[in-house]
Structures are given as C-alpha cells and as structure tokens.
Amino acid sequence: xxxxxxxxxxxxxRAGALAVPCTLVTALVPVLALGPGAVGAAAAPLPGxxxxxxxxxxxxxxxxxxxxxxxxxxxxxINVFVGGDFLVRGRAAEAExxxxxxxxxxxxxEAGVSSIYNVGIAGVGSRVPPPDGADFLTTxxxxxxxxxxxxxxxxxxxxxxxxxxxxxxxxxxxxxxxxQPYTGLRAQLxxxxxxxxxxxxxxxxxxxxxxxxxxxxxxTGDGSSALQVFNADFDLTGPTGGQQGIVFAxxxxxxxxxxxxxxxxxxxxxxxGGINDSDDPLNGYRDHLLWNFPDATSVTLGGTGQFQGSFLxxxxxxxxxxxxxxxxxxxxxxxxxxxxxxxxxGGGQEFHSYPFNGDLPTCGSTPVTGEVRVLKTDSVxxxxxxxxxxELWEETNGVSGLQTSGANPDTQVGAACTTGADGLCRRTVExxxxxxxxxxxxxxxxxxxxxxxxxxVLTAENAAAGVQMTAADAPQPPVTGEVRVLKTNAExxxxxxxxxxxxxxxxxxxxxxxxxxxxPDIQVGAACTTGADGLCRRTVExxxxxxxxxxxxxxxxxxxxxxxxxxVLTPANAAAGVQVTAKDCPSPKPPATGSIHLTKKDAWSxxxxxxxxxxxxxxxxxxxxxxxxxxxPDIxxxxxxxxxxGGCDFTHLSTGQYYLxxxxxxDGYQLPPDPVSGPYRVNxxxxxxxxxxxxxxxxx
Numbered sequence: 001x002x003x004x005x006x007x008x009x010x011x012x013x014r015a016g017a018l019a020v021p022c023t024l025v026t027a028l029v030p031v032l033a034l035g036p037g038a039v040g041a042a043a044a045p046l047p048g049x050x051x052x053x054x055x056x057x058x059x060x061x062x063x064x065x066x067x068x069x070x071x072x073x074x075x076x077x078i079n080v081f082v083g084g085d086f087l088v089r090g091r092a093a094e095a096e097x098x099x100x101x102x103x104x105x106x107x108x109x110e111a112g113v114s115s116i117y118n119v120g121i122a123g124v125g126s127r128v129p130p131p132d133g134a135d136f137l138t139t140x141x142x143x144x145x146x147x148x149x150x151x152x153x154x155x156x157x158x159x160x161x162x163x164x165x166x167x168x169x170x171x172x173x174x175x176x177x178x179x180q181p182y183t184g185l186r187a188q189l190x191x192x193x194x195x196x197x198x199x200x201x202x203x204x205x206x207x208x209x210x211x212x213x214x215x216x217x218x219x220t221g222d223g224s225s226a227l228q229v230f231n232a233d234f235d236l237t238g239p240t241g242g243q244q245g246i247v248f249a250x251x252x253x254x255x256x257x258x259x260x261x262x263x264x265x266x267x268x269x270x271x272x273g274g275i276n277d278s279d280d281p282l283n284g285y286r287d288h289l290l291w292n293f294p295d296a297t298s299v300t301l302g303g304t305g306q307f308q309g310s311f312l313x314x315x316x317x318x319x320x321x322x323x324x325x326x327x328x329x330x331x332x333x334x335x336x337x338x339x340x341x342x343x344x345x346g347g348g349q350e351f352h353s354y355p356f357n358g359d360l361p362t363c364g365s366t367p368v369t370g371e372v373r374v375l376k377t378d379s380v381x382x383x384x385x386x387x388x389x390x391e392l393w394e395e396t397n398g399v400s401g402l403q404t405s406g407a408n409p410d411t412q413v414g415a416a417c418t419t420g421a422d423g424l425c426r427r428t429v430e431x432x433x434x435x436x437x438x439x440x441x442x443x444x445x446x447x448x449x450x451x452x453x454x455x456x457v458l459t460a461e462n463a464a465a466g467v468q469m470t471a472a473d474a475p476q477p478p479v480t481g482e483v484r485v486l487k488t489n490a491e492x493x494x495x496x497x498x499x500x501x502x503x504x505x506x507x508x509x510x511x512x513x514x515x516x517x518x519x520p521d522i523q524v525g526a527a528c529t530t531g532a533d534g535l536c537r538r539t540v541e542x543x544x545x546x547x548x549x550x551x552x553x554x555x556x557x558x559x560x561x562x563x564x565x566x567x568v569l570t571p572a573n574a575a576a577g578v579q580v581t582a583k584d585c586p587s588p589k590p591p592a593t594g595s596i597h598l599t600k601k602d603a604w605s606x607x608x609x610x611x612x613x614x615x616x617x618x619x620x621x622x623x624x625x626x627x628x629x630x631x632x633p634d635i636x637x638x639x640x641x642x643x644x645x646g647g648c649d650f651t652h653l654s655t656g657q658y659y660l661x662x663x664x665x666x667d668g669y670q671l672p673p674d675p676v677s678g679p680y681r682v683n684x685x686x687x688x689x690x691x692x693x694x695x696x697x698x699x700x
Contacts, residue, residue, distance in 0.1 A: 047188035051310065051330060051356035053077055059128055062287070064277040066306065066326065066352055068124045074131045077330075079353040083186040083316055084336030086139075090323075091347025092339040094118035096125040098134065100182050103336075104141035104162065107151055113347055115149040120156040120170075125352040126328075135159045136170065140179035143168065186316060190334045193314020195363040197231075197260040197294040204260065204361070206231045208250070214238060216245035219259065223250040225428065226414040227359065228257045236261070236268040243303045246272040246282055254415030256358030257289045257309075265298040273305035273328065282308045286328055288358040293318075297335075301327070302342070310356040328352045370463030372456050373426040374436040376419045378445070379472035384423025387442035388471065391416050392425075395433035395455065402435040402452050410435070426466075431458045438471055445473040481574030483567050484537040485547040487530040489556075490583035495534025498553035499584065502527055503536075506544035506566060513546040513563050521546070537577075542569045549582055556584040592684035596658060598640070598648040600666070603693035608646030612694065613664035615639055616650045619657035619679055626659040626676050634659070642666070653682045660690065669694035 045051050053059075059073030079097025080086075086099070088107040091114070099119050107117050120136030121129040130136055136156030137143075143158060145151045145166025151158070153170030161178045197204055208221040210232040217236050221228040228251055238244040251257060261268075268291075274280035282305075289309030293299050297315055301307070302323040310329035313320050318335030323342050331337075331351055341347045376388035392413040393402055403409045416439065417425035425436065435454035441447045448471070456467040487499035503524040504513055514520045527550065528536035536547065546565035552558045559582070567578040600612040616638040617626055627633045637658065640648040650658075659678035665671045672694065680688045 045358075046312070046330075046332070046356065046360065047192050048185050050078060050081070050185070050189075050332065051358070053128070053355045056131070062126055062128060062354055064283075066125055066275050066328070067127060069127055071127050071129060073128050075128045075353060075355070076131055076134060077355065078182075078332075079330055080337075080351055081182070081185060081189070081330075081332040082337045083189075083334035085141075087336070087338040088117050088340070089338055090341035090343075090349075092117065092322075092341060092349040093347070094122045094125075095339070095351040096120070096122035096129065097351070097353030098130045098136065098138075100138045100179065100185075102140045102179050102183065102186060104144065105137065105139045105151075105160075106144045107149055107166070108144075108146040109149055116152050117149070118152045118154075119158075120153050122350060122352065125350065126354050128353055130156060133157065133171075138178050138182070140183075143172075186334045189312060189332055190314045190316055192360075192363065193292055193294040193312050193334070196258055196290075196292050196312075196361055197262060197314075203231055203262070204229055210259070212236070212244075214244070216247050218247050218249060219251075219257075220249045221251040221255070221257075224252055224426065226252070226255050227361065228252075228255050230257070230259045231262065232259060233262045235266060236270060238269070241267065241269065243269050243271045243305075246270050246305075246307075248282070248285060251285070252415065255288065256360065257285055258292060258358075258360065259290070260292050260294065262293075262295050264295055266293060266296045267300045268302070268307075269300075270303040270307060270324075271305045272303075273307040273326070275306055280305075280308075283328075285309060287355055289329070290356060290358060290360065299333075304346070306352075310354075322351075323349060326350050326352055329354045330356045368431050368460045368463050369428050370431070370458050371426050371428055371466030371468075372434045372436075372458055373424055373466060373468040374419075374453055375468060375470045376423045376425075376438075376442065377470055377472045379474045382472075384419075384421070385442045385445065385473065386419055386421050386423065387440075388419040388423070388425070388438060388445075388473065389416050389440035390419070390425045390471075391437045391439055392427050392429075393435045393437060394429070395435070402437060402454065404437065429458065431460055431463060433457050436469065436471065438473075441473050444476050446476050448473060478541045479571045479574050480539055480541050481569050482537050482539055482577030482579075483545045483547075483569055484535055484577060484579040485530075485564055486579060486581045487534045487536075487549075487553065488581055488583050490585045495530075495532070496553045496556065496584065497530055497532050497534065498551075499530040499534075499536075499549060499556075499582065500527055500551035501530070501536045501582075502548045502550060503538050503540075504546045504548060505540070506546070513548065513565065515548070540569065542571055542574060544568050545578075547580060547582065549584075552584050555587055557587050559584060591654065593652045593654055594682040594684055594686040594688065595653055596650040596660075596680060596682060596688045596690060598642065598650070598660065599689070599691045600642040600646040600648065601691065601693050602669075603695045603699070608642075608644065609666040609669065609694060610642050610644040610646060611664075611666040612642040612646075612648075612662060612669075612692075613639070614642070614648060615661045615663055617659045617661060618653075619659070626661065626678070628661070655683050657681055660692070662692070665694050668697055670697055670699070 053075040054077035057074045080099040082101040085103045086101040086105045136153040137158045139160045142162030143160045143164045150167045157171045159173045159178045207225045207229045210230045219230045272282045277283040286308040292312045294314040297318045299320040306326035307324050308328050311331045313333035316334040321338045376385045394411045396411040397408045434456045438451040453469045453471045487496045504521045507522045508519045544566045549562040564580045564582050600609045618635040618637045620635040621632045638650050642648045657679035662675040
C-alpha cells in the first residue's frame with residue numbers, strides 16, 4: 001500500500017491532479033490527508049497538492065531571472081495563501097500569481113508613493129501569471145483599498161465574500177462562498193508544518209548542520225540524502241540584527257531542502273538571493289527549498305535580497321511582516337500577513353510566482369527504509385572506479401524489468417549519482433524493487449552492453465544491511481593518432497630531407513619540454529630523420545607531445561628554439577593527427593668577392609721584377625681619383641710586394657673601384673712619374689689583371 005501511495009502521489013504531481021480551480025467550484029479542493037505520526041523518506045508534496053505549477057500552460061522551465069519579458073506560460077496554482085488578514089502597507093508593490101486570503105484584504109500604502117498594488121500579474125517577476133480570466137485574488141471577507149489608491153488585477157477576477165471599498169481594477173465578483181474550496185488548507189498546512197519540524201513531539205532528525213556565523217548562516221548538508229533537513233532555533237540575522245548571507249553547502253543536486261526555523265519570535269534579515277541565477281548560489285535551490293516556521297507567532301522577513309525558496313508559516317495565530325525586496329517562491333501562512341517596507345530605505349517589495357517542486361516528508365506511518373547501492377569496478381582488475389554516472393529507478397508499473405520511457409514507465413528516484421573514489425552510489429529508500437542504470441562510464445571505460453543492474457529487492461528483512469550490485473566496466477581501448485613534424489626551408493617552404501628529431505611526451509606536468517633534471521618528460525622511441533617529403537611521424541596515444549630538432553639538414557642551421565609544440569592529440573583529432581612545421585634557414589654563404597692580379601715588368605725587356613712595393617686603395621669618398629690624406633681619404637685596403645716572378649695578388653675584394661699606388665720601385669728601377677694607377681673595377685667573382693712597368697735608373 002505504501003508503494004501504491006507513493007506512486008499515486010507521484011502521478012498526481014506529474015498530472016497536476018491536485019490543481020486548484022481558477023473559478024468558483026462547489027466541491028472542496030482535493031487535499032492530501034496528513035496524520036501526526038513520524039516520517040521517513042521524502043515522498044510527498046505540500047497539502048492540497050500546493051507547490052507545483054498547475055496546468056494548463058505551465059512553462060517547460062521557469063525563467064532563471066526575474067524580468068519584464070513576455071509571458072512564458074500560465075500557472076493556476078496558488079502562489080500566496082493567507083489564513084488570516086492580508087495587509088498592504090508602506091511602499092509594497094505587488095503579489096504575482098494567484099492570491100487566496102481566508103479573511104480580509106486591506107490596502108493602505110503610505111502617502112507620496114505609487115498608489116498601485118498589483119495582484120496576479122507583476123511588472124517584473126517570473127512572468128508566469130495565472131490564466132487570463134482566472135481568480136487573481138480570492139478573499140473570505142471584504143476588500144478595502146484606501147482612497148486615492150488602486151488594487152490592480154488587470155485581466156483577472158477579484159472574488160470576494162465581503163464588500164469592496166475603494167478602487168479595484170479587474171473583474172470584481174461578490175461570492176459568499178469564495179474561499180469555501182480552500183478553508184481546509186489552513187489546518188492542513190498547520191499540521192504539515194508541525195509534522196515537517198517534529199516526529200512525535202521530538203525535533204526531526206537533521207541531515208546537516210545550521211550555524212549562524214555572524215556574517216552568514218551556513219547550512220551544511222550530508223551530501224547524499226534526497227531530503228536535506230536543517231533545524232535552526234535562532235534568528236537568521238547578523239550579530240546586531242543586521243543583514244547576513246544565507247549559504248548552503250554539500251547539497252546533492254536535485255535534493256529537497258527543508259529548513260525548520262523554530263521559536264516563538266523569529267527574524268530573517270538577509271541580502272542573499274539575486275535577480276539572476278548567476279547572481280547568488282541561493283537561486284539554484286529555489287524550487288526545492290522550503291523555509292518552515294512551525295511555532296512562531298511573530299515572523300519578520302526583511303532585507304535587500306531577492307530571497308529564494310518557498311515559505312510555510314504554521315501557527316494560525318501568527319503575524320508575519322515581509323519587507324524583503326523580493327520573495328521568489330510560494331508563500332503560505334496560516335496566520336496574517338503584512339506586506340510593507342521599512343520606514344526608511346527602498347520600496348517596491350514584491351512576491352514573485354515560482355513553484356515548489358520538492359518532495360517533503362509524508363505524515364503517517366513510518367516506512368521501512370534501507371540502502372540500495374551499486375559498486376562501479378574495473379572489469380579487469382576489480383578496482384573501484386570513480387566517475388560512473390547512475391540513475392536509480394523504482395519498479396512501479398508492474399512490468400518485469402526496467403522501463404524508462406513510454407506511456408507507463410517505472411519511476412526515477414532522485415537525481416543522477418556519480419560514483420566517488422570508493423566506486424559507490426547509494427540511496428536510502430523505502431522497501432521495494434529497484435534498478436541502477438548506468439548512463440555514463442568513468443573516463444577511459446566503456447558502458448556495458450546492458451547498462452541496467454538489478455533488480456535489487458529491498459525488504460524489511462534486509463533493509464538494515466541494504467542491497468548492492470556490482471557494475472563492471474571494461475577499459476576503453478587507447479585512442480591513437482599520428483603526431484608529425486614537417487621540415488621545410490624557411491625561405492622557400494620546400495620540404496627538407498636530413499633533419500633529425502626526437503619525439504617527447506609531456507609527462508611531468510610542467511609546461512614546456514624538459515629533457516634533463518630529476519623529473520624530465522619522456523622520450524618516445526628513437527630519433528627520426530626526415531625523408532624527401534620532409535616528414536617525421538609517430539603513431540601514439542592521445543596526449544601532449546613535442547618534437548625537438550637535434551641536427552639540421554646539410555646546408556641549414558638549427559633554429560634558435562629547436563623545440564616544436566605542444567602538439568595536443570585528442571580523441572576528437574586523432575583520426576586526422578596533429579602536425580607542426582619546423583622551418584630551418586639556409587646556412588649563410590661567405591660574401592662573393594673579386595681579386596686583382598698585378599704583374600710588374602721591366603719597361604724595355606718585359607722581364608719580371610720582384611721587390612716593387614704597392615698599396616691598394618678602395619674608392620670610398622666619391623671624389624674622382626685617389627685621395628690618401630685629408631679629412632675624407634679613400635680607404636687603404638691592402639699592401640703587397642711583388643715576388644720574383646713579378647706577381648702580386650690582392651684577394652677577397654668586395655665589389656668596387658680600386659687604385660694601385662707604387663711606393664717603392666725594385667732595386668735599380670725608378671718609380672713611375674705617376675705612381676698611382678687605376679681605378680680598376682672589381683666585381684664579385686672577377687679577377688682583374690693589371691700589368692705595370694718600371695724603367696731602370698739610367699734610362700732617360
């Protein structure tokens with residue numbers, strides 16, 4: 001029967017069977033009967049099916065940010081429930097979504113501010129209002145709006161059992177039975193609030209700790225339970241009553257968070273909660289977070305935060321004052337509510353319509369619970385593996401085996417679980433039949449052909465020990481691909497043969513290549529010499545690699561940085577491989593030069609003359625002729641004394657014009673009248689031949 005009840009509860013939540021009517025009906029709203037007994041697993045919604053969005057046109061996902069964009073859907077669920085009176089004071093602005101007040105609604109804002117209070121549709125909010133023409137505000141007594149002010153329910157109905165005083169925009173409908181469908185909710189919510197906080201009068205066992213650290217209150221969960229329970233018997237304020245942060249830690253994804261704030265008088269004053277989900281981590285818990293005040297007759301909720309989560313105030317004699325900038329979630333109080341602002345500071349306080357989709361404790365007999373576990377292992381070594389992702393499913397449709405889709409699937413239990421270092425995923429659940437389904441294998445492993453493990457049958461007899469199965473995964477074959485280096489001429493891009501390279505793998509975690517020291521990277525294979533295509537290539541496993549050039553092709557120089565990489569080979573690029581180009585510059589050639597070959601001879605006989613002394617000068621100053629003195633002479637390039645064969649050679653001469661100046665004649669010979677000859681034009685790779693003569697001393 002317990003399993004059937006859980007199944008029916010899940011089906012009702014999915015189908016919206018507990019929807020409240022958008023217009024007056026004569027039957028009571030269906031509600032979930034709650035007993036006063038102890039509670040075990042999380043499996044139920046709020047009484048009356050309150051919390052989730054009620055179709056017909058709920059958005060697939062709610063906007064992550066409060067906004068003033070077009071509507072993304074419609075929600076026929078109650079967003080604000082007040083068991084007593086609802087007073088609007090100060091500079092409060094609006095209550096988005098459906099509002100039900102069992103007694104009177106009274107609006108008397110302060111003078112000099114906006115005279116409007118909106119219900120149903122907010123200018124800025126989730127932008128998921130009630131259906132067009134639905135009851136935006138329902139009251140069990142009168143509606144009073146101060147002179148000069150307006151209650152705006154544009155596009156909706158204000159349904160009231162008592163008289164209306166003042167200006168109401170929207171359809172105003174008098175109905176003596178306006179709140180008759182909702183009167184039972186007050187007692188049911190009060191009973192549920194106490195049940196969530198206590199089991200047989202004893203505080204519900206928390207799954208985590210709540211600590212007011214002054215600047216913040218930190219709620220630290222157990223990291224695994226689908227229902228995270230915290231008990232706070234203190235105000236959520238700073239040391240002097242000022243604002244503080246609200247922080248949650250170690251909360252598993254998708255878990256319901258129940259915070260029981262106990263005590264007769266309680267204050268929350270916080271800046272936590274943002275306009276966008278990225279503004280504050282608190283936003284991420286919005287639709288699974290319930291703040292439960294079971295005892296307080298006085299509740300003050302203030303601060304500048306766009307506070308996240310739903311509220312349940314369980315004491316019918318309570319008075320709740322809300323000055324928070326925004327409440328983003330359902331707000332259910334069995335007592336009275338004042339929506340207002342502080343005497344000084346900002347105005348525009350708002351309720352925004354967001355659903356509560358959590359699974360709360362059932363209030364009835366205590367179910368038997370135990371652990372169902374799956375152990376992820378390596379199929380070869382048997383070692384436990386982290387990183388396997390599993391879903392837990394309960395057998396609920398009566399068909400053997402696991403069905404996850406179709407018209408009548410089994411029921412998934414909680415969010416996905418990822419195995420830790422111990423290889424385990426575990427859930428504490430009620431007795432029943434379960435399956436673990438592996439949806440993602442650990443890195444480096446393959447999903448098995450059949451990723452479903454079970455059935456695991458948890459009974460009253462084995463619940464204390466729990467039940468467990470092993471899911472073994474085979475290692476993935478290594479992914480390999482080519483890493484290549486292309487050796488080219490830096491000037492022409494032509495491939496070069498004869499370049500010698502080492503391949504190294506990045507293994508020490510230090511950026512760049514290290515080939516020496518106590519922890520170098522690892523060389524892969526022997527050296528490689530590029531062929532005619534200029535390539536060296538290796539087939540290796542995915543990873544990070546470097547090519548290092550150790551010898552350049554003949555006629556080329558090693559580059560100043562001979563390491564090329566990193567080359568990152570991944571599964572995505574392994575088929576194509578990765579390649580880098582290593583460019584070498586040709587070795588520099590010596591500059592091309594010319595020469596002058598001088599032959600000194602006797603002027604009459606042509607006999608070679610040795611011993612003549614010559615200077616070689618280079619034309620450098622741009623003035624015709626040879627200048628050997630002054631401030632800008634030509635350049636003296638070399639000296640030479642003719643050998644016995646009369647020869648004298650000047651080599652390695654750069655291109656230019658040159659002069660020969662004879663400074664000493666051979667013995668027995670005269671210097672010529674003009675000892676300077678030239679200029680001689682010398683080009684690269686040219687040899688200029690010059691023949692000069694001397695007369696003997698006794699020649700005329």
